[in-house]
Amino acid sequence: YVRLLPDAEIRIKFSDTNWATLTCGRSKTRIAGMARDTYPEMPPMPEPVAELPAGLISAMIARTVFAIAAEESRFTLNGALLVLRPENLTMVSTDGHRLALVEYANPSPVEREHRALIPRKAMMELARLAADAGEEAQIQFAMDDNHLFFRIGPRLLASRKLTGNFPDYERVLPRSHAHTVTLPREDFRSAIERVSQFSDERSRAVKIRFGDGEAVIHSSLSESGESEESLPVDYSGPTTEIGFNATYLLEFLRATQEQMVQFHFKDAQSAGELTPSDGESGYRYRYVVMPMRI
Numbered sequence: 001y002v003r004l005l006p007d008a009e010i011r012i013k014f015s016d017t018n019w020a021t022l023t024c025g026r027s028k029t030r031i032a033g034m035a036r037d038t039y040p041e042m043p044p045m046p047e048p049v050a051e052l053p054a055g056l057i058s059a060m061i062a063r064t065v066f067a068i069a070a071e072e073s074r075f076t077l078n079g080a081l082l083v084l085r086p087e088n089l090t091m092v093s094t095d096g097h098r099l100a101l102v103e104y105a106n107p108s109p110v111e112r113e114h115r116a117l118i119p120r121k122a123m124m125e126l127a128r129l130a131a132d133a134g135e136e137a138q139i140q141f142a143m144d145d146n147h148l149f150f151r152i153g154p155r156l157l158a159s160r161k162l163t164g165n166f167p168d169y170e171r172v173l174p175r176s177h178a179h180t181v182t183l184p185r186e187d188f189r190s191a192i193e194r195v196s197q198f199s200d201e202r203s204r205a206v207k208i209r210f211g212d213g214e215a216v217i218h219s220s221l222s223e224s225g226e227s228e229e230s231l232p233v234d235y236s237g238p239t240t241e242i243g244f245n246a247t248y249l250l251e252f253l254r255a256t257q258e259q260m261v262q263f264h265f266k267d268a269q270s271a272g273e274l275t276p277s278d279g280e281s282g283y284r285y286r287y288v289v290m291p292m293r294i
Helices: 056-063 118-131 186-198 246-255
Strands: 011-014 019-024 029-032 050-053 081-085 086-092 098-105 114-119 138-143 147-152 154-158 180-182 205-212 214-223 225-232 238-244 260-265 274-278 283-289
Touching: 050 056, 056 086, 056 098, 056 118, 056 138, 081 118, 098 205, 098 246, 114 118, 114 154, 118 147, 118 154, 186 205, 186 214, 186 225, 186 260, 205 246, 214 238, 238 246, 246 274, 246 283
Parallel strands: none
Antiparallel strands: 011 019, 019 029, 050 138, 081 086, 081 114, 086 098, 098 283, 138 147, 147 154, 180 260, 205 214, 205 238, 214 225, 260 274, 274 283
């Protein structure tokens, strides 16, 4: 409501019955409140376990938040797993159909490993606070048995931990791939966006066929038509056609900024994996996507 008010002075008056009256120009509004003593207290922040750059946290959230499960029933998948180790910092998310993992060197070494499940809403708010503070700002991170704490300058974000066991993501990550194709990220993204206009609205299914010297993206819908685009690639392996959810592929291609990406695959029944092609990017980013039967 306040954001919709004109750019003028706002006067707020509180009554003994917990009502607030807001006056701004010619606008006057009464809003019901609650007793001060019934408002939940902010838990005290324990000693920080790490201090991390805001730009680093923002980058990790942007590369993983889209793979978090949307279904409220999958409680342990409604957030991302943050793992702080002495040598690196890892964030992982999955919805059961795909998995995003990003890993950076830890700029704030810790003595032992710390793990925390961060709810999606807390991640979005943390990303907003980090953006407001600037990339060079430092975020103090702490946790107790039930809460997570992020302090950025004078602002403190407290969130409840997600409970339960996050899946053993190391077992999901493919150990090797039979084939790897390098593609221009922007060309690949644009082709999928155009072709997917003719995919089913619910499944968003597209087929990618890797053949001699080309990758062909195809989709068809009986009611509206079909579309196909090809990209030249350095590939001479067996012809392999795999179905994927176009939205899943596009979310990775929009999250990474490298000019070239690599598509790793084995066959039509096995999970595919997307990674940035630039090995000098300073971080590790893996995105595993399960195939679709089309």
